[in-house]
Amino acid sequence: MLHDPNRIYIFDTTLRDGEQVPGSQLTTPEKIIIAEALEKLGVDVIEAGFPISSPGDFQSVVELSKAIREPIICALTRANKGDIDCAAEALKFAKRPRIHTGIGSSDMHIQYKFNSTREKILERGVEAVKYAKQFVEDVEFYAEDAGRADNVFLAQMIEAVIAAGATVVNIPDTNGYCLPEQYGEKIKFLKENVKNIDQAIISVHCHNDLGLATANSIAGLHNGARQVECTINGIGERAGNTSLEEVVMILNTHKALGYHDLININTKHLYGLSGMVSRMMRMPVQPNKAIVGKNAFAHSSGIHQDGFLKHRENYEIINPEDVGIDSADIVLTARSGRAALKHHLERLGYTIEKIDLDHTYQKFLELADEKKEVKDDDLLKLMGADETNYKNGISINSIKVTTGDQEQPEAEINLHFNGEDHTATATGNGPVSATINAILTVLKKDIEIKEFNIHSIHGGSDDVSKVDMRVMFEDKSYMGYGFSTDIVRASANAYLDALNKFV
Structure with a gap:
């Protein structure tokens, strides 16, 4: 036998x-x-x-x-x-x-x-x-x-x-x-x-x-x-x-x-x-696929979100970490309630006790009616933030990348951070990796990229790319978005967009 x-x-x-x-x-x-x-x-x-x-x-x-x-x-x-x-x-x-x-x-x-x-x-x-x-x-x-x-x-x-x-x-x-x-x-x-x-x-x-x-x-x-x-x-x-x-x-x-x-x-x-x-295999997984679909652990209904935030097992029979997913997603849509909005605002660093949540929620619903999904950037704008109002406003002065068939990609980046300009050089597996490593050399923080997605917007040789990136810092998740005709710059913009929400 x-x-x-x-x-x-x-x-x-x-x-x-x-x-x-x-x-x-x-x-x-x-x-x-x-x-x-x-x-x-x-x-x-x-x-x-x-x-x-x-x-x-x-x-x-x-x-x-x-x-x-x-x-x-x-x-x-x-x-x-x-x-x-x-x-x-x-x-x-x-x-x-x-x-x-x-x-x-x-x-x-x-x-x-x-x-x-x-x-x-x-x-x-x-x-x-x-x-x-x-x-x-x-x-x-x-x-x-x-x-x-x-x-x-x-x-x-x-x-x-x-x-x-x-x-x-x-x-x-x-x-x-x-x-x-x-x-x-x-x-x-x-x-x-x-x-x-x-x-x-x-x-x-x-x-x-x-x-x-x-x-x-x-x-x-x-x-x-x-x-x-x-x-x-x-x-x-x-x-x-x-x-x-x-x-x-x-x-x-x-x-x-x-x-x-x-x-x-x-x-x-x-x-x-x-x-x-x-x-x-070039076979996309349908979003509602059980266990591994994008929406398998995403909650968008206000009633579900409230119940989930009170006790995970109200609406999840599987712990997402058990299948290799960091955490469930609370997706903000016009169906979301105050509990979900409060959750995301606190994640972005806002003190709810100092906010008129009812008034903010009404403004959120007006925005959500215009959009299918409300992202971090939308919330920041809703709260009166813009790129210059992030806590310490990291911005890119310049990026220089060298790469080739016979050499490891290297990036030199100049950042404005804490009121000063900082320059750093680093290598990586590719030009994007090298650029991210150079940024981390300046910041000296343990930040992990969990998702990295590139979307083409127009098509053609002068295509503008949109990059969305999710990073983890101190067990919290932050989304960043970047645009550029250069994929390295778009990636750096997205990375800094996420970092500016907590650094």
């Missing part, structure tokens, strides 16, 4: 099923970066690719096998010797290799995809497992379209492939067809009717065509499955796969289920890995 039946295994297929999204293909070095992050996250299995599909996929499996030490490295095949030979060759450097082979199990696939019979398909599946077993000890079998398969035939197939040597049996809801209770009953049927089921781990692989992938995966676990196949951000074919972060946080949040101690995921890496996958 290769696996512990009392564990729940997280099988990540971001680099295989997730990469099947049009326009989201990754290079081998990019795959290695993501795979190393998945290893750090704590996933048990990484499906590295489909080696027979292309030379690039083959090479990616080879290189991932060399780079990754702890997780099992899995390669996908169809139920034929050519695919399996190719996968075995690609996995030769893997410390813990797995071949993932299989064939269709529904009458729909058997008739219209394979033009075959149940008996012949069953024979092909068994032969594929036996052949793969010659190369690796760990063989996973997938019964494609199991969600629509006849349960009695599916049980017959699963029993036969386990007898042939399969260590994991994957029961995919390939088309996202099942309702949770249907899928749970299917897993339960296999547990109760496959004589040798205790000799393999049942795996669930659910697609999201009806928005039920996560619910179906949890239903599978309830009924005896012990491996969940999923992707970061739920990316994948058509409407995507089961979202890794959703499954993991469901298990962690509902501790009464008793599953949270059976997984080895470091959830603090979830948000950072989500952003990495989104950027590299």
